[in-house]
Amino acid sequence: MGATDRLDRHQPLVLGLFRIVIGLLFTSEGAATLFGVLDRDATPTGDWPFWYAGVIELVCGALVLLGVLTRAAAFLSSGAMAFAYVTEHQPDGLFPLQNGGLSPALFCWGFLLLVFFGPGSLSLSGVFRRDAAPGGRG
Numbered sequence: 001m002g003a004t005d006r007l008d009r010h011q012p013l014v015l016g017l018f019r020i021v022i023g024l025l026f027t028s029e030g031a032a033t034l035f036g037v038l039d040r041d042a043t044p045t046g047d048w049p050f051w052y053a054g055v056i057e058l059v060c061g062a063l064v065l066l067g068v069l070t071r072a073a074a075f076l077s078s079g080a081m082a083f084a085y086v087t088e089h090q091p092d093g094l095f096p097l098q099n100g101g102l103s104p105a106l107f108c109w110g111f112l113l114l115v116f117f118g119p120g121s122l123s124l125s126g127v128f129r130r131d132a133a134p135g136g137r138g
Contacts, residue, residue, distance in 0.1 A: 015120025016067070022110045023065025026077060029103075030058025049087070056080045064114065067123020071115050078111035 028038060033054030036042030043050045056076060063073035081104040089101030096102040119125060 012121040015117055016122035017120075018110075019067060019070065019114055019119050020065055020122065022107070022114070023061050023063075026057050026061030026107060026111075027065055028061075030054045030056070030061055034058055049083075053080055053084060064111070064119075067119040068125050070119035070123065070125065074111040074114035078108050078115060081105075081108035081111065 030053075032038040032040040033043050033050060043054055045051055057080075060073040060077040060080075063069050064077065085096075085101045085104040085108060089096070089099040089104060092099035096105045
């Protein structure tokens with residue numbers, strides 16, 4: 001068994017850990033925006049687009065974190081971050097290091113990865129799927 005085979009065997013676990021971390025980070029962004037925690041002031045309710053982005057961050061981040069409706073939540077999150085990058089950061093320069101848009105760019109591409117690769121292991125949806133399958137496996 002080669003090194004690549006050993007690494008390949010752990011892909012579902014590492015993808016699941018990636019999903020958990022990106023979901024937790026995104027959820028914390030939403031909580032900071034909506035509730036004024038983590039050294040940030042709360043955004044006024046209904047303030048376009050920031051309050052709505054906070055709702056997407058909080059709800060979709062939690063779904064991704066838990067591994068429930070992961071692909072749909074990741075798709076919405078990726079689109080929201082692409083919108084944030086283009087509307088809020090792109091006017092200040094082309095590259096994320098120029099315009100302060102590194103976080104939205106990384107979130108956008110990280111969530112797009114989850115859209116195509118799914119939740120990996122350690123997801124609630126995976127637990128429910130296994131429980132529903134005959135013999136508890138699936």
